[in-house]
Amino acid sequence: MGRPVxxxxxxxxxxxxxxxxxxxxxxxxxxxxxxxxxRTRASAETVADAIPYDVDIYTDIAALxxxxxxxxxxxxxxIPMLPEVVSQxxxxxxxxxxxxxxAQTVAEAQDLIARSRPYANQVWMVGENWRYxxxxxxxxxxxxxxxxxxxxxxxxxLQLQVQADSLHVQTTWRNSGEVLGGYLLDGGVHHIAGLRxxxxxxxxxxxxxxxxxxxxxxADTMSAALRFASxxxxxxxxxxxxxxxxxxxxVHIGGTEGSLRVSRGELVLNRGEESERQEFxxxxxxxxxxxxxxxxxxxxxxxxxxxxxxxxxxxxxxxxLASAQAGTLQRVERHV
Numbered sequence: 398m399g400r401p402v403x404x405x406x407x408x409x410x411x412x413x414x415x416x417x418x419x420x421x422x423x424x425x426x427x428x429x430x431x432x433x434x435x436r437t438r439a440s441a442e443t444v445a446d447a448i449p450y451d452v453d454i455y456t457d458i459a460a461l462x463x464x465x466x467x468x469x470x471x472x473x474x475x476i477p478m479l480p481e482v483v484s485q486x487x488x489x490x491x492x493x494x495x496x497x498x499x500a501q502t503v504a505e506a507q508d509l510i511a512r513s514r515p516y517a518n519q520v521w522m523v524g525e526n527w528r529y530x531x532x533x534x535x536x537x538x539x540x541x542x543x544x545x546x547x548x549x550x551x552x553x554x555l556q557l558q559v560q561a562d563s564l565h566v567q568t569t570w571r572n573s574g575e576v577l578g579g580y581l582l583d584g585g586v587h588h589i590a591g592l593r594x595x596x597x598x599x600x601x602x603x604x605x606x607x608x609x610x611x612x613x614x615x616a617d618t619m620s621a622a623l624r625f626a627s628x629x630x631x632x633x634x635x636x637x638x639x640x641x642x643x644x645x646x647x648v649h650i651g652g653t654e655g656s657l658r659v660s661r662g663e664l665v666l667n668r669g670e671e672s673e674r675q676e677f678x679x680x681x682x683x684x685x686x687x688x689x690x691x692x693x694x695x696x697x698x699x700x701x702x703x704x705x706x707x708x709x710x711x712x713x714x715x716x717x718l719a720s721a722q723a724g725t726l727q728r729v730e731r732h733v
Contacts, residue, residue: 401429402492402691405461407482408473409435409444411564412496417473418444420684427691434461458482462489469494469520469694471687475568476501476576476583480509483521487513492520492694494687498586499523499707501577503715503730506708513704520693522700523707526682527591527661529689535675536650536659537595539666546654551596551623551631553588553648558640561612578718580637581606581619585714586707588635593710595648595659598626598733603726604717609638621717633717708732 404421406413421428432453435441441454455461462470462485469492472482476498483495500506513521527533540548559580576582593599604621608614618636625631629650647660655668661679665672692698709732720727 399695401426402469402694403431403466404428404469404471404691405432405434405455405464405467406430406444406471406473407434407458407461407486408471408496409433409440410473410568413444413473414447416683417471417687418447420687421471422448423684424688424691427688427695431467432461432464434458458485462486462491468492469690472496473524480505483509484512487516487519487521490516490519492690494522494524494690496524497707498582498711498714499704500711501582503708503712506704506711510704510708520690520700521704522686522690522693522702523704524683524686525586525590525702525707525710526686527587528594528701528706529682529685530591530594530661530677530679531682532659532661532664532675532677532679533591533594535677536648536657536664536666539657539664540595540650540652544655544666544668545650545652545657548596548627548629548650548652551592551629551648551650552633553592553631554634555588555636555646556639556641557584557635557637557646559610559613559617559637561610578714579615579617580613581616581635581718582711582714584635584637585619585717586710588633589710589713590706591648592623592631592633593713595650596625596627596629596631598709598731599623599713599729600626600731601726601728602713602717602720604720606718606721607638609636613637616721619717619721621720703733705733 433441434455472495601624606616607618608616617638621633623631657666664675689700716727716729
């Protein structure tokens with residue numbers, strides 16, 4: 398392994414503290430965190446205090462990006478801020494890891510990708526840790542190998558209740574109602590990425606949304622029918638309004654010769670009277686995607702999280718939201 402990639406954290410919120418910073422530290426000599434940015438010095442210092450060596454602290458993004466000692470940036474900011482900061486970082490000559498979603502809308506994401514073309518020699522990876530979940534890739538390999546025959550249907554049902562006193566609700570940009578889709582967008586790109594890993598592209602959707610909790614604007618529940626390019630049909634139900642002890646958080650897929658159930662922590666495959674079960678560690682996917690980013694920066698290694706993949710995840714969610722608004726089936730534009 399060569400020298401560590403000198404990386405700066407842009408953002409100091411909860412997910413940086415519990416996932417990004419610890420993951421970079423776990424990767425040892427692959428990375429050296431050299432700086433932390435936050436709008437407030439106190440927040441940046443909270444992250445810096447958990448790093449076992451000295452780092453620079455910034456409250457000015459332009460000043461951080463002007464630091465020639467910073468090779469790469471890990472941007473974990475509110476969705477409305479992401480595109481402009483990504484654009485600034487690329488223009489400053491930095492390799493960029495930016496959290497999902499790529500942008501608020503498909504149009505905004507397409508514009509951002511167009512603006513990134515002069516910097517094609519720099520790595521830009523859009524965070525989507527579900528594409529680095531081992532359980533999903535093991536399940537996808539089983540499907541590709543014909544373990545359940547030809548897939549025919551799938552369903553994903555998630556009850557992820559967000560309480561009114563949650564830290565997520567206390568963030569202004571989340572409860573403003575100004576982000577298209579709100580929680581349905583923020584979490585939806587994860588779920589669509591997982592479904593695409595398993596079953597390929599989604600070509601059309603038909604959806605309904607509902608708003609049950611005033612503190613989860615603009616909507617907190619969605620039910621959608623999906624048609625995949627392969628002919629698989631499926632359902633996707635997500636609610637942040639209520640939790641259920643009877644709810645599931647797994648994808649079920651039925652095929653001509655068997656079926657499987659996969660979540661981030663478990664894969665169960667049934668074929669005839671035989672049943673196989675595997676368990677997986679759900680805590681490492683952020684670390685694995687950051688490891689892939691560092692390898693791409695250092696060695697030019699390929700990775701799974703291109704801006705185009707992130708755009709396709711967003712396109713599916715946007716089509717579902719448009720379907721719910723228009724009351725009609727929506728085709729999903731292909732970007733990959």
